[in-house]
Amino acid sequence: MKSKGIFALSLLASSSVWANSVDQLADQVQSQVVEWRHHFHQHPELSNREFKTAAYVAKYLKSLGLEVQTGVAKTGVVAVLDSGKPGxxxxxxxxxxxxxxxxxxxxxYRSEVTGEYNGEAVPVMHACGHDTHIAMLMGAAKVLVAMKGELKGKVKFIFQPAEEGAPVGEEGGAKLMVKEGVLKNPDVDVVFGLHINSQTDIGTVKYRAGGVMAAVDPFKIEVHGKQSHGAYPWMSVDPVVTSAQMVMALQTIVSREVKVIDNGAVVSVGMIKGGNRTNIIPAEVDLAGTVRTLNPKARELVYEAMARKVKGIADSMGATATLTMPYGDSYPITYNDPALMAKMLPTLSRTAGEGHVKEAQAVTGAEDFSFYQEKVPGLFLFVGGKSLDVPEDKAPSHHTPDFYVDDAGMKLGVKLLSNLTLDYMQKS
Known part of the structure; x- marks a missing residue:
């Protein structure tokens, strides 16, 4: 018992020393982090087209003396910091x-950039805070290089393209990075990621153990019937009425089959297409939508229930139907390993301070960070980017033209990435 107590005191003392050093270094690098953020915000690039962004990041990482690999998953940049010690x-x-x-x-530093998205000219903006994510990780890289003597093991810095989804016909994002071996050579033991949040106060970090962001499974249903004149519906097998029954029945999966007190789930039909005249009952109707789940069992249940209901309703109407799910890109649940969360929660408290660490509600938005967490334990955390004088209901949301986060929120992100790394290495 005595030796364990001495070890605990030693670890606490070490953590305190690191915190002071990290705090000081984060203060020193903050102006540079802000400068980087403004640069990236003013020069945004779309998914799988982050050529200039990647070159800028790679050049800086090389200036730190890191081993840098470019062109990972098209435009990704990966750098390794080797402490020279086992860990x-x-x-x-x-x-x-x-x-x-x-x-x-x-x-x-507003964006005036335009680009091409699926063959169309479009404006381009960092409307989700990825510019801050790049800047915070570059800042953490500088801090950890300066503290190399305190590290045990290696740090792998992953600058990932296409989190928002690759263009039609292309692969991209975390799924492609994993496919190309980003978690190998050296083999990653744990992964940490942050997302800035425009509606959370600066200086605050939010966490959740277990499912924190939903799995995404797009779906398509093709309903095949028999065409007829609208005046003679008895001569048809009506795919419109059949589809309407399917839309209503799909809503009962969440309301009547998912145990909602334990699991969150959403089934939304976002598209119905069929017919071309008011007086013709068409032969076919297509439905498409999205499923969001926060629990693997709920995800399995929704898959089974959708197939059952689609077939059952089609059979009852004399129609046929084909369900395709997932239809396109599908993301797993962003799942924070509970044991890892418990292990690192003291780091969050020490870094953000008393009263600034809050348990978050799960959200039905998605993150492709989940592809890393499928392979290794990981934590995905939310860092506040809202100015303290702005009411939460007045803060612009993500993916909107007036999206905004305060530069001051990035300092906590730099500290968290640095302290999570240092503390995990020590605790391991």
Whole structure:
């Protein structure tokens, strides 16, 4: 018991020393982090087109003396910091892509950039905060290089393209990075990621153990019937009425089959297409939508229930139907390993301070960080980017033209990435 107590005191003392050093270094690098953020915000690039962003990041990482690999998953950048001592491999990830959104903010570093999205000319904006993610991870890289003597093991910095989804006909994002071996050579033991949040106060970090962001499973249903004149519906097998029954029945999966007190789930039909005249009952109707789940069992249940209901209703109407799910890109649940969360929660408290660490509600939005967490334990956390004088209900949301986050929120992100790395290495 005595030796364990001495070890605990030693670890606490070491953590305190690191915190002071990290705090000081984060203060020193903050102006540079802000400068980087403004640069990326003013020069955004769409998914799988982050060429200039990647070159900028790679040049800086090389200036730190890191081993840098470019062209991973098309435009991704990966760098390794080797402490020269045995220990775990900790991966830190930031996403780099922007969105086809026109900025309306009157900022000195506002985006005026245009690009091409699925063959169309579009405005481009960092409307989800990925510019801050890049800058925070670059800042953490500088801090950890300066503290190399305190590290045990290796740090892998992952700057990822296409988190928002690759263009039609292309692969991209975390799924492609994993496919190309980003978690190998050296083999990653744990991965940490942050997302800035425009509606959370600066200085605050939010966490959740277990499912924190939903799995995404797009679906398509093709309903085949028999065409007829609209005046003679008895001569048809009506795919419109059949589809209407399917839409209503799909809503009962969440309301009547998913145990909602334990699991969150959403089944939304977002598209119905069929017919071309008012007086013709068509032969076919297509439905498409999205399923969101926060629990693997709920995900399995929804898959089974959708297939059962689609077939049952089609059979009852004399129609046929084909369900395709997933239809297109499908993301797993963003799942924070509970044991890892418990292990690192003291780091969050020490870094953000008393009263600034809050348990988050799960959200039905999605993140492709989940592809890393499928392979290794990982934590995905939310860092506040809302100015303290702005009411939460007045803060612009993500993916909107007036999206805005305060530069001051990035300092906590730099500290968290640095302290999570240092503390995990020590605790391992």
């Amino acid at each position: 775990p491999v900790v991966a830190l990830r930031a996403d780099m892509d922007a969105l086809p959104v026109k900025e309306v903010n009157n900022l000195p």
